[in-house]
Amino acid sequence: MILPSNKIRRILTLAEELETIPPHSKGRLTVEYYHQIKTYLHKAFDLPIHPLGKLMEGLVDVFRAAYIGVGAHPRLLDHAVKEITSFVSRLYNCVRILFPDLSETGGPLLIEAEAASEGGTTPETDDISLVVSCGTLIHPILLPKIYPPLFDLYALYNDKDDEKYWERVRKLNKQGDIGLMAFLGIDQKFWLIDAVLKEKSPSLSALRNQSYCSAIETLQHISTAFSPKEKLEVIQKTFSEITKTVEESMGDVQVWCMDDLFPIFHYVVIRAQIRHLGAEIHLIQDLMEPHLENGELGIMFTTLHVS
Structure with a gap:
């Protein structure tokens, strides 16, 4: 040849x-x-x-x-x-x-x-x-x-579970940003649309895909990462992007509690619309090295898993 x-x-x-x-x-x-x-x-x-x-x-x-x-x-x-x-x-x-x-x-x-x-x-x-x-x-x-x-x-x-998950994600993504964040229980100060709220815009309910865009785009890269460590680093960067977005909007250093952070991350996961998220999580679980499970990456992975 x-x-x-x-x-x-x-x-x-x-x-x-x-x-x-x-x-x-x-x-x-x-x-x-x-x-x-x-x-x-x-x-x-x-x-x-x-x-x-x-x-x-x-x-x-x-x-x-x-x-x-x-x-x-x-x-x-x-x-x-x-x-x-x-x-x-x-x-x-x-x-x-x-x-x-x-x-x-x-x-x-x-x-x-x-x-x-x-x-x-x-x-x-x-x-x-x-x-x-x-x-x-x-x-x-x-x-x-x-x-x-x-x-x-x-x-x-993971086909059956991912199919059920995908149907729920598609249904939830029909909601606008404010409706979805309210449904998920995100504290209003983290909606990051204060200016729009003050204007009382009649089209406010139609606002869509305007919140936490950088975090959403980052999480979507999990499908293009090959190793468990690379996928975990995508999750870590997603959390960093959430924090960066909040700090730039509110002007303060943000110290998170899970009650505030988890609903926002849940919103990002839904908006990212990862088709085979269950398969991605399963692969990380199987091939992730034990020493990563108890550190920062492991905690972030657990947050993705339960979301």
């Missing part, structure tokens, strides 16, 4: 970039070293002529053959999840042979930037420290390659 010229160019470019390999070991894992490893692995697993690329290609072919077509049955979801868990574990073990400074067990490991660990000054960045694990390294590499057949299984498994 003759490859297209653009694919040949891409392969040659990747092969050239992979000529520089991160050090086998530096004695400890830092943020900078971890990013070097991660960048290298993303390229290596994407290159079909690289041993890691050949390994990934074989695993992906096997998974697709098993769960596409006749294999796309909801009863096989549990088997698919166990297979993915096995893939992740074995791929990580292979990677640790190349880079032994990675966590031996694959469990969560807090790493720091080189300057921070040496007691020096660090630039203003979010990457002063990171919690890394087997999943944070392997999930973003593996899951995008098998996501379509995997998510089809989740959609099939």
Whole structure:
């Protein structure tokens, strides 16, 4: 088979970039070293002529053959999840042979930037420290390659519940912003339409999709994220957008209580109209690493689940 010229160019470019390999070991894992490893692995697993690329290609072919077509049955979801868990574990073990400074067990490991660990000054960045694990390294590499057949299984498994949910969402979305926020019990000070209320506009009841737009758009990105961590980060950013919207409107730093925050988040979920939300939640539950369940991301995920 003759490859297209653009694919040949891409392969040659990747092969050239992979000529520089991160050090086998530096004695400890830092943020900078971890990013070097991660960048290298993303390229290596994407290159079909690289041993890691050949390994990934074989695993992906096997998974697709098993769960596409006749294999796309909801009863096989549990088997698919166990297979993915096995893939992740074995791929990580292979990677640790190349880079032994990675966590031996694959469990969560807090790493720091080189300057921070040496007691020096660090630039203003979010990457002063990171919690890394087997999943944070392997999930973003593996899951995008098998996501379509995997998510089809989740959609099939949750089809009936998602259909009921979708009918409720469509019904609730027929209401205007004020009607829906009132129905959900959102405190009026968080409606963020004071100016409109003061004008007593006769078209006020027809106001639609004008509240918390940035949070709604952010949450819709959950369907384009592939790994559980990426989906959780979308949820986290959604909460941040809600807070930002309220603070910009009210001019104060907002300290939330769940009685105020939950109805607003419920409104955002309804307006986001995510067709297979039950499948999205199920996927996160199955593949989310245990150390994420009790932290901030876990609490936010629970809020989405109960909404």
